[in-house]
Amino acid sequence: xxxxxxxxxxxxxxxxxxxxxxxxxxxxxxxxxxxxxxxxxxxxxxxxxxxxxxxxxxxxxxxxxxxxxxxxxxxxxxxxxxxxxxxxxxxxxxxxxxxxxxxxxxxxxxxxxxxxxxxxxxxxxxxxxxxxxxxxxxxxxxxxxxxxxxxxxxxxxxxxxxxxxxxxxxxxxxxxxxxxxxxxxxxxxxxxxxxxxxxxxxxxxxxxxxxxxxxxxxxxxxxxxxxxxxxxxxxxxxxxxxxxxxxxxxxxxxxxxxxxxxxxxxxxxxxxxxxxxxxxxxxxxx
Numbered sequence: 034x035x036x037x038x039x040x041x042x043x044x045x046x047x048x049x050x051x052x053x054x055x056x057x058x059x060x061x062x063x064x065x066x067x068x069x070x071x072x073x074x075x076x077x078x079x080x081x082x083x084x085x086x087x088x089x090x091x092x093x094x095x096x097x098x099x100x101x102x103x104x105x106x107x108x109x110x111x112x113x114x115x116x117x118x119x120x121x122x123x124x125x126x127x128x129x130x131x132x133x134x135x136x137x138x139x140x141x142x143x144x145x146x147x148x149x150x151x152x153x154x155x156x157x158x159x160x161x162x163x164x165x166x167x168x169x170x171x172x173x174x175x176x177x178x179x180x181x182x183x184x185x186x187x188x189x190x191x192x193x194x195x196x197x198x199x200x201x202x203x204x205x206x207x208x209x210x211x212x213x214x215x216x217x218x219x220x221x222x223x224x225x226x227x228x229x230x231x232x233x234x235x236x237x238x239x240x241x242x243x244x245x246x247x248x249x250x251x252x253x254x255x256x257x258x259x260x261x262x263x264x265x266x267x268x269x270x271x272x273x274x275x276x277x278x279x280x281x282x283x284x285x286x287x288x289x290x291x292x293x294x295x296x297x298x299x300x301x302x303x304x305x306x307x308x309x310x311x312x313x314x315x316x317x318x319x
Contacts, residue, residue, distance in 0.1 A: 035232060036061045038087045038129075040072055040120070041094030045191035046134065049225035050091065057229050063087070067094065073111055075119040082127050089232050090124055091132045092117065095164075099138070099281045102159040109163040117167035121174040130177045132228055137184035137216060137245075139165045142284020149290050150182075150241045158281040168241070179231060180241045181224070181294070184287060185255070188221035189316050194252070195309075198259045199316075202269040209272045210253040216287040217245040218255050220308040231298055238297045243289035246305035258306055262313050 041047045042064035054062055063085060072078055072094055096102060096112040117133065124131040138161035139154040156162040171178050187193040201208050227244055250258070253273045260266035294300060 034059060034061055035088045036063070036086060037232065038085070038090040039064045040070065040090070040092050042066045042069075044093055044095070044097075045188045045193060046093040046186065046221045046225060048190040049188050049221045050093070050228065052222065053225045053229055056226075057233060060229070060232070072116040072120050075122070078119050078123050079126070082123050082129070087127070087129045089130045089132060090120065091228055092120055093134055095134065097160070099158060099160045099283070100279060102163065103281045106159045106163075109159055110166065113160075113163035114166035114170060118170040118174070121171045121178070124178075125175050128177075130179070130232075131171060131175055132179045132181070132231065133167070133171055134224075135168050135180050135182040135241075136161065136164045137182060137243075137287035137289055138284060139168065139182065140284055140287055142214075142286045145286055147288045147290035148243065150243055150293055157284060160281065161284075172241075176239070177237075178239055179236075181227070181244045182241070182289060183219050183224055183243075184216050184245045184289060185218045186221045186224065187218060187312065189312055190221075194218075194255065195259055195312065198256045199263060199265070202260060202263075202265045205268075205270065207270040207272065208256060209274050210251075210256045212251045212253045212273050212275050214283055214285055214287070215249055215251050216284075217247070217249050217289065218305045218309065219245040220303075220305075220312055222312065223303055223308055227294070227298065227300055230300065234298060236298065242294040242297070243291055244294050244300075245289055245291060246308045247291065247302040248305045249288045250305065258309060259313075262306075262310055 043066045096109045102109040141155040187195040
């Protein structure tokens with residue numbers, strides 16, 4: 034039986050993985066939050082791995098606040114890079130396959146066409162730089178690893194763009210959303226399923242992969258689709274802007290090419306609007 038450690042259990046992706054485990058009854062899962070296992074502490078990490086005999090580790094723990102990372106650079110790198118180094122070292126020592134989540138923000142957004150895994154990385158904010166450093170540690174240390182770069186993650190859980198848009202609409206607050214950035218919204222439930230499918234397939238096609246839903250839009254287009262599908266568009270105070278100021282620079286274009294991941298794991302393409310419908314249907318109060 035495969036025994037799988039999932040870090041960051043209380044985050045939206047960790048919770049989506051919990052929802053997906055029912056479809057994988059032959060797997061044993063150990064879900065841990067930061068309070069239960071601080072991966073920044075390498076001694077605790079190694080002790081935990083000695084007590085358990087994991088076959089795989091899915092690392093969903095991350096510092097994800099893009100704006101605050103600019104003023105909390107040390108904290109962002111501690112979680113997204115140094116803690117990942119600890120995890121990579123421990124997985125290597127124990128022969129554990131590491132599955133790690135990265136981001137489209139490792140790119141600068143200047144390409145203008147979907148990014149391939151082989152394209153040159155060039156993050157333009159601290160968050161992206163910290164995630165790239167984590168990727169580099171894994172590739173330097175591990176033999177058996179999967180890095181999945183994803184984009185614009187949302188779900189029925191936690192704090193994300195979907196939940197924020199609906200909250201603002203409910204409270205009749207103005208929604209002024211940028212048209213400057215183009216990318217692909219990705220349902221975290223779909224990403225969770227991919228991760229478990231990769232483990233189920235016993236794949237040894239290790240390396241870096243891009244995974245998102247298919248298609249592309251702007252943040253404004255994403256907000257508009259959310260309000261349209263929830264029948265709130267007519268009453269919402271939605272406006273577009275092409276000059277939305279943020280503290281952190283963001284790539285103008287971060288659509289990723291998913292052909293490698295779909296071919297390697299026989300994963301079907303799921304249009305982002307279609308996938309959005311499934312999340313909206315299952316929205317719960319969190």
